[in-house]
Amino acid sequence: MNTKNISTTTTLIVLSIFLTLNSCKNETKKDVKENNKDEVIQTVYASDVIPFFDDWKLILGDGSNVGIANNFENKDFFYTANDGTNDWVVFKAPNGGDTHGTSNNTRTELAQVKKWYPKTANDKLTATLKVMNVSATGDARVAASHAVVVGQIHSADKHENEPLKIFYKKFPGHTKGSVFWHYEINTAGDDNSGRWDYSTAVWGNDFSVVGAEANTYPEEPKDGIALGEEFSYEIEVKDGIMNLKFTSKDHETKTFTKNLIESEYTTAADIPEQTQKLFVPIGQDGVERQEAYTGEGCFFKLGAYNQTNGKSAEVNKNWCSGAETHGGDIEKQYADGNYAEVWFKTGSIYVSDDAVSNEEYFSKND
Structure with missing residues (x-):
């Protein structure tokens, strides 16, 4: 070569x-x-952050039932966010829009797919969360204004009442809001119109502390919880007894116990003073069945159940907030703060072997 x-x-x-x-x-x-x-x-899905979605169906703020929400998001109501340290599951619900079941209020909320019976229960729900927004408008004289429910026990049967609702409420202009919980009586007889709630303060005030005028607010609670401040709750129902535990950094841990199978409100003389002031004047003066929630299937709920709505306060001074809804326009409500938003960092659920399908509740209410 x-x-x-x-x-x-x-x-x-x-x-x-x-x-x-x-x-x-x-x-x-x-x-x-x-x-x-x-x-x-x-995409980081909610089920990546808190992997317990097989136990729930998701109801959105437009009234729709998504079902089991693994690998699901909806940017209007249900998605994830990162605060620079942790991923969180975001639940968001406007003041006005389509609602689920018979409620007047919108919700983006998980509802348990099984129900359990208080007398034989051994069931538990825990959550760590922070409330990021409550409605900017609402009649301050209405107890539910500027409030959101972040956890519940709901009955699936008969009156479908609620032995537990955990609230966060903050008035405009206040730095701190209140956390409190409600027990709703399981009304005796077939007429449920006389039902009422009894409210117990955790941090700050209870439900009964309202403004003197529509835009006049009570004194800010000294031991309250701010928007964006973490707190946790634990709900355990075992052998008929509901045990509640609330914890938050720099706040006193609070515990409560309530019997769900034996009522303390069976006669008119048993109606508490708080109820006499809030509910009796509007005709909600019922008494409870002796056996309370015995024999009724109950289930957990978790999320953002917005308690502020656009209905006139003249209809019901406890629940009708008269807030701005922009005719149900979600984008406008979100733009000027007329919505509830709750972020959850962790959650867990323990379901006892005695729990059974809750499908009948969904078929009735969807």
Whole structure:
């Protein structure tokens, strides 16, 4: 082989090696770019943050039932957010819009797919959360104004009343709000119109502390919880007894106990003073069945059940807030603060072996 051929061959070999290496280099760059793109657009679902969604059906703020919400998001009502430290599950509900069941209030809320019976129960729900917004408007004289329910026990049977609702409420202009819980009587007889709630303060005030005028607010609670401040609750029902525990950094831990199978409100003389002031004047003066919630299937709920609505306070001074709803326009409500928003960091549920399907409740209310 002559020198010219050797030189040409060598040049071709070097060129081939260069092209191969360059091709590999470009391929590597392409892979990295695609991987980085995947990482940027990857969705973190609620079920990635709190992996317990097999136990729930999700109701959205437009009244729809999503069902089991694994790998699901809806940017209007249910999605995830990161506060720079942790991922959170966001539940959001406007003041006005389509509602679920017979309620006047919107909710983005999980409802347990099974129900259990208080007398034989051994069931538990825990959550760590922070409330990020409550309605900017509402009649301050109405006890439910500027409030959201963040956890419940609900009956699936008969009157479908609620032995537990956990509230957060903060008046406009206040730095701190109140956390309190309610027990609703399981009204005796077939007429449920006389039902009423009894409210117990955890941190701050109870439900009964309201404004003197529509836009006049009571004194700010000194031991309250601010928007964005974490707190936790534990709900355990065992052998007919409901045990509640509330914890938050820099706040006193509070515990409560309530019998769900034996009523303390069976006669008119048993109606508490708080109820006499709040509910009796509007005709809600019923008494409870002796056996309370015995024999009724109950289930947990968790999320943002907005207690502020647009109905006139003249209809019901405890529940009709007269707040701004922009005719149900969600975008406008979100723009000027007329919504409830709750973020959950952790949650757990323990379901006893005696729990049974709650499908009948959903078929009645969807």
